[in-house]
Structures are given as C-alpha cells and as structure tokens.
Amino acid sequence: MQRKGSVKKVVLAYSGGLDTSIILKWLTEEYDCEVVAYSADLGQGEELDHIPAKAKKTGASSCHIVDLKEEFARDFVFPMFRANAIYEGRYFLGTSIARPLIAKAQMEIAAKEGADAVSHGATGKGNDQVRFEIAYYHYDPAIKVIAPWREWDLKSRTALEEYARKHDIPIPTSKKFPWSSDRNLLHISFEGDILENPWAEAPEEMYQLTVRPEDAPDQAEYVEVEFEKGDAVAVNGERLSPANLLAKLNQLGGKHGIGRVDLLENRYVGMKSRGVYETPGGTILEEAHRAVESICMDREVMHLRDSLVPRYADMIYNGYWFAPERIALQALIDQTQQSVNGKARIKLYKGHARVVGRDSASDSLFNVDFATFEADDVYNQADAEGFIKLNALRLRIAAIQRQNRK
Structure with missing residues (x-):
C-alpha cells in the first residue's frame, strides 16, 4: 500500500496510552504527514495531565485538549437516560455514548486545522471503529479515515511493545495492571487480560470508582434526586449542572459500592466480549428516573416508550447516534418526558441503590x-x-x- 504523500495533515484521537502513542509515531513514519493530537476531557481527571508533553515528544505538531464534560452530560448522557437505555439489560453504554461526541469535536478540530484525514486507535475487532467512523462521515462524507489497526502488521501486544521500545515510547501498562480501561463521567470500563477468561472473577484491585460492597458503610444513606422534564437538576436540594450532578452521584454511589457490572456482551461485529464496568452515578440516576416516571407517566405512553428502548439502546451501542432513526426516536422519547417532574428518594447500602420514595407536586397521576x-x-x-x-x-x-x- 502506498501511504507516503497521500495525506498532508491528520487529527488523531489521542489518549496518551500505548496504542495511540504508537499510532502517532506510526502515522508520521508511514504517511510522512503532520499529526495533530486531540484528547477529549470527559472527566478522566489527572489522566490528561501528561498528554500535551507526551504527544509533542512522540511527534505531534500540536495537541488540543477539549473540555467536553458539560456537553457530554447535557447533550448525550441525559438524553440517553430519558429513555432508561441499557444495552442487553445490563450495560449503561458509558463508552458507546462518549464516542459520537469525541468524534464530533475531532471533526471540528480537523475543519479548523485544515486536516484532510482523521485517525483513531480502535481495533478491527471492536465496536469503537464503527462508532467513530459513522460519526466522521456524518460530518464530512469525503474525510479520509486512517485506522492503523486495520492497516499495520503490529498484530500483538508484544509487537506493539517492541515498536514502542524501538522508538523510545514509554510503555504505560504493567504486569500488575495489564487490562485496558476507558473512563469518563458516566463510567469506567475494563477489558482484556484475566477478563478474557469468562469464569475468572475480576480482581478487586481493578476497581477504581467504587469500594468493595462488603467494605461500604454499615449505615445506609438516603439521597434525593429532583427531575425536570426527565432530566436530573438537583441532588439533596442543591441544583447542579449536568456534569457536576453526575460527579456528585458518582461520589455518593462509589462510597457505597454501587454500580459494578460484569457481563458478556454481543459486539456489533459479531463476537461476544467480556467487560467489567463501574457506573455508580448512572445506577442511582436510572433508579431515581424510573421512580419519578412511575408516578408521572401515563401507562400506555410508558409502555410504548419501553417497547422501543431495546432498539434505541442498540442504536447507541452500534454507533448510530447521528442517524435519522435515532433522532426521530429521541423526539418521541423527549415528548414522553414533558410530565416527568418530581423527585425520588434512593437508599444507598452495600452495593444497592433502591427507591424508597417518589413525589411530584405538579404532575403526579397517583390518586x-x-x-x-x-x-x-x-x-x-x-x-x-x-x-x-x-x-x-x-x-x-x-x-x-x-x-x-x-
């Protein structure tokens, strides 16, 4: 394949991990082009601190870090939670819902930079390649997409590490924490290594957002979540922005060991894959939202909406956030939420978030x-x-x- 000279400037979705660090160097060598690194701040925290320096050291001409936390919670997570969308009954879609936003901001940078290509670190076996690229083509049908995992001959972790050593790229993985993870405001996910054995229990040291439920406080804690038109607006009477509200629920849920899920899911490309997820705030949010819906929503409206949720969750999981069918379905979902105004009281205890009260001063259908x-x-x-x-x-x-x- 003739690569050199075919691309002048590429914007790379860059996490600073082993894969995208190697991809950055590989792009400069194989395509002989300028590489602009881009990272989305979706709530990873200190994980982003080292990225600009590392990107430039590895060969990037510049590095953009874009704060997307509020947009992520407001325009992506909250609309999805209006539908109570959970893939295959277990997965809160934390990675899936982040990808279209990451791609959106990446394409905006590509337009500003005058780039003729974009690149990502998703493998040819996973879902993310679909999610990223469908979004890219939504914004620019003529954009060139470079997916190194589908092009290069670095087919194993060993080959990647050898390439990294050859080009003086630090190897962040270790024998103690060898699994891959993805983190944002909604969740953190883990895949690979010991998790590829579906019988093996995930090691306790893997978890980052939640305490072991057995070690959670012996005293239950109650939290009140208030909703307006289906969106959470306050926790315990304090009005918060979408991102800050989700962060607050993460802190409360994590303290009580809430939101751990271990599942084998069906990937869009056809294989089954094991993932371990922590979604503490999202678990509380979904429980509270359903509670307020139960007192405010008409029965037939609720049942109609619920019948469409599996399809809606599939759309998000498979990468069709910008597709017309998702947008049309979102309009119906949003209409069902006009009367979802009220608050729920949730009891947090030893890994469980359970509704114990719900109320609506303006829209209650309970008589x-x-x-x-x-x-x-x-x-x-x-x-x-x-x-x-x-x-x-x-x-x-x-x-x-x-x-x-x-």
Missing part, C-alpha cells in the same frame, strides 16, 4: 382516592366484573370450542 384499600366514593368495584368478562371474551370462546370438540 389515593382511587388506589386506597379503604372505603371510597369514586370507584365502583362492581364495574370490574364487566371489564373482566369483556377482556376474557376471546378466552371464553376458545374454551367453548374446546368443549364442543370433545
């Missing part, structure tokens, strides 16, 4: 006069007989036919 077990003047219980007989009519007719056949 104690109808629901009470005590005497009332608004519901005639005798009406239920006709209701039952009409709903049982098809079953009664089928029973008559069975009897006649005998």
Whole structure:
C-alpha cells in the first residue's frame, strides 16, 4: 500500500496510552504527514495531565485538549437516560455514548486545522471503529479515515511493545495492571487480560470508582434526586449542572459500592466480549428516573416508550447516534418526558441503590382516592366484573370450542 504523500495533515484521537502513542509515531513514519493530537476531557481527571508533553515528544505538531464534560452530560448522557437505555439489560453504554461526541469535536478540530484525514486507535475487532467512523462521515462524507489497526502488521501486544521500545515510547501498562480501561463521567470500563477468561472473577484491585460492597458503610444513606422534564437538576436540594450532578452521584454511589457490572456482551461485529464496568452515578440516576416516571407517566405512553428502548439502546451501542432513526426516536422519547417532574428518594447500602420514595407536586397521576384499600366514593368495584368478562371474551370462546370438540 502506498501511504507516503497521500495525506498532508491528520487529527488523531489521542489518549496518551500505548496504542495511540504508537499510532502517532506510526502515522508520521508511514504517511510522512503532520499529526495533530486531540484528547477529549470527559472527566478522566489527572489522566490528561501528561498528554500535551507526551504527544509533542512522540511527534505531534500540536495537541488540543477539549473540555467536553458539560456537553457530554447535557447533550448525550441525559438524553440517553430519558429513555432508561441499557444495552442487553445490563450495560449503561458509558463508552458507546462518549464516542459520537469525541468524534464530533475531532471533526471540528480537523475543519479548523485544515486536516484532510482523521485517525483513531480502535481495533478491527471492536465496536469503537464503527462508532467513530459513522460519526466522521456524518460530518464530512469525503474525510479520509486512517485506522492503523486495520492497516499495520503490529498484530500483538508484544509487537506493539517492541515498536514502542524501538522508538523510545514509554510503555504505560504493567504486569500488575495489564487490562485496558476507558473512563469518563458516566463510567469506567475494563477489558482484556484475566477478563478474557469468562469464569475468572475480576480482581478487586481493578476497581477504581467504587469500594468493595462488603467494605461500604454499615449505615445506609438516603439521597434525593429532583427531575425536570426527565432530566436530573438537583441532588439533596442543591441544583447542579449536568456534569457536576453526575460527579456528585458518582461520589455518593462509589462510597457505597454501587454500580459494578460484569457481563458478556454481543459486539456489533459479531463476537461476544467480556467487560467489567463501574457506573455508580448512572445506577442511582436510572433508579431515581424510573421512580419519578412511575408516578408521572401515563401507562400506555410508558409502555410504548419501553417497547422501543431495546432498539434505541442498540442504536447507541452500534454507533448510530447521528442517524435519522435515532433522532426521530429521541423526539418521541423527549415528548414522553414533558410530565416527568418530581423527585425520588434512593437508599444507598452495600452495593444497592433502591427507591424508597417518589413525589411530584405538579404532575403526579397517583390518586389515593382511587388506589386506597379503604372505603371510597369514586370507584365502583362492581364495574370490574364487566371489564373482566369483556377482556376474557376471546378466552371464553376458545374454551367453548374446546368443549364442543370433545
């Protein structure tokens, strides 16, 4: 493959880890082009501190770090949580929902820099290559995409480490922490190494956001989360921005060991893959959101929305955030949230977040006069007989036919 001279400037999604550090050097050698490094600040914290210096040392002409925390929580996480979207019933989509935003900002930098190509560190076996590249083409159908894992001959971790040593690139992985991880405000994920054995328990030292549930406080803690039109706006009466609210719930949930998930998921490319996730704040948020919905949402509206959630979660997992079907479905979901105004009280204890109360001053559909077990003047219980007989009519007719056949 003729590479040199085919690209003049490329913007690389750069994490500072082994893979993208090698990719940065590889791009300068194989394509003989200018490489602009770009990192998205989605709440990784100190992980970003070393990135500009390392990128320039490895060969980048410049390095952009873009603070996307508020946009991530407000425009990506919160719309997804209006749907209670969980992939295959377990995964809160923490990595999946971050990729379209990372790609969006990357394409904005490419436009400003006049770059003719973009690059990422996703492998040819994973989901992220799809998520990144679908988003790239959404913004520029003519952009050149360089996916080194699909081009180079560095097919193993050993080969990567040899390349790194040859080019004086620090190797960040160690024998103590050999797994790969991805972190943002919503979660942290872990893959590889011991996790490739689906029978092996994830080692305790892997976890970063949550304490071991057995070591969590012996005293339960209660947290109140308030919602307006389906979005969380306050914790324990304190109004917070979306990013700060999610960070607050992460702190509360992590202290009580909440949000650990170990699962085998079905990747879009066809294989099964094991991942371990910590989503402390998201776990509390989803429990609280469902609680407020339970008191505010019409039954049929809720059931219709819920019937579409698996498809919606698939769209996000598979990388179709910018696709017209996701946008259309989001409009329906957002409409269902107009009456989701209220607050939920969640009990945090030893790895569990459980709703113990919900209230809505303006939109509650709970009416104690109808629901009470005590005497009332608004519901005639005798009406239920006709209701039952009409709903049982098809079953009664089928029973008559069975009897006649005998």
